[in-house]
Amino acid sequence: MLSSEQKAALDDYVNIGHRNTPGWLWQSAAYITALLGMKQIEDGLDGNLGEIGVWQGRYLYLLGLLSRPEEKVVGIDSFVHSPDPEGFARRVENRFNLEASTAGKLTLIKEDSTKLTPERVRQVAPEGFRLFSVDGGHLCDEVLSDSQLVSQLMVPGGIMILDDILNSTCPGVIEGTLEFLKSPQGSDFAPFCLVGNKLLVSDKASAEHYRQYLLQVIHENKDASIFRDTAQTISDFPEGVYPKLCGSDLIVITWSGDYLISDNGAPVLIRTKVCDMHEMNGPDVQLPPVVSLFERSAAVAS
Numbered sequence: 001m002l003s004s005e006q007k008a009a010l011d012d013y014v015n016i017g018h019r020n021t022p023g024w025l026w027q028s029a030a031y032i033t034a035l036l037g038m039k040q041i042e043d044g045l046d047g048n049l050g051e052i053g054v055w056q057g058r059y060l061y062l063l064g065l066l067s068r069p070e071e072k073v074v075g076i077d078s079f080v081h082s083p084d085p086e087g088f089a090r091r092v093e094n095r096f097n098l099e100a101s102t103a104g105k106l107t108l109i110k111e112d113s114t115k116l117t118p119e120r121v122r123q124v125a126p127e128g129f130r131l132f133s134v135d136g137g138h139l140c141d142e143v144l145s146d147s148q149l150v151s152q153l154m155v156p157g158g159i160m161i162l163d164d165i166l167n168s169t170c171p172g173v174i175e176g177t178l179e180f181l182k183s184p185q186g187s188d189f190a191p192f193c194l195v196g197n198k199l200l201v202s203d204k205a206s207a208e209h210y211r212q213y214l215l216q217v218i219h220e221n222k223d224a225s226i227f228r229d230t231a232q233t234i235s236d237f238p239e240g241v242y243p244k245l246c247g248s249d250l251i252v253i254t255w256s257g258d259y260l261i262s263d264n265g266a267p268v269l270i271r272t273k274v275c276d277m278h279e280m281n282g283p284d285v286q287l288p289p290v291v292s293l294f295e296r297s298a299a300v301a302s
């Protein structure tokens with residue numbers, strides 16, 4: 001499991017710390033990523049953690065906090081869109097090296113992801129990946145190429161996190177993601193959760209395992225602010241009927257407290273939900289600490 005220092009750092013990062021790193025990450029996505037990353041460790045799943053599209057490392061650092069001592073973190077970014085490519089890369093590396101639990105774990109591949117082969121990534125992480133975020137180029141061909149690359153690097157039970165599928169400013173992501181899921185490589189994978197603009201997919205058997213786990217957590221914590229809307233929506237469905245994508249049942253986490261933080265740290269957007277909102281909470285809503293919620297739920301299950 002994670003060390004107690006790492007658990008404290010993870011709680012802090014999910015609750016508030018992520019706001020200090022510029023980038024794109026909704027808190028609900030951080031929360032669910034943390035839960036699933038800890039679930040994988042509880043399940044005994046080994047593998048590295050990676051991301052295409054690092055920017056300044058807001059999401060990659062969360063993956064770092066979820067890594068065990070022997071696991072590597074790989075970030076891939078050409079940094080071509082950055083106003084300060086060297087500075088961005090150095091900042092991400094420094095951030096990892098500041099904390100004992102993440103120091104020395106990060107490898108940055110500063111290359112165009114669409115030109116990479118699986119063999120090139122395996123040179124730095126031959127064991128494969130249990131969590132991998134796809135958040136690089138947002139055109140259809142880039143999303144398709146990145147998703148196909150990453151799908152070849154995942155261990156069984158690994159989770160691919162596909163960003164921006166519902167971001168109306170980059171419709172190519174919708175096209176690329178669906179093309180991937182319908183391609184021969186993608187058809188081995190099934191989506192199981194949509195949260196904070198990220199679509200989570202895993203191999204078919206594992207997707208159902210994670211979906212059932214999230215259903216259990218939501219059911220046990222239906223009064224927690226982050227799960228209240230979702231629990232209500234699920235209970236409104238006729239028995240056993242869920243939203244579907246590419247034929248797979250999907251849990252859609254809708255949390256009205258979700259917001260995005262701008263580069264200067266101020267909340268800039270209260271997101272428009274995929275479902276109607278019952279209430280709008282400000283960005284200071286306190287969530288139940290993610291580590292204790294995970295541990296309570298694991299204790300109930302055992």
Ligand SMILES: C[S@@+](CC[C@H](N)C(=O)[O-])C[C@H]1O[C@@H](n2cnc3c(N)ncnc32)[C@H](O)[C@@H]1O
Pocket residue numbers: 022023024025052053054055056057058059060076077078079080081082111112113114135136137138142
């Ligand atoms: C939306 S940002 C990523 C945000 C980041 N995941 C976070 O947590 O804030 C997209 C990143 O993808 C990178 N990128 C875009 N196209 C790329 C490509 N073809 N190869 C590698 N990186 C690319 C950009 O340099 C940029 O840093």
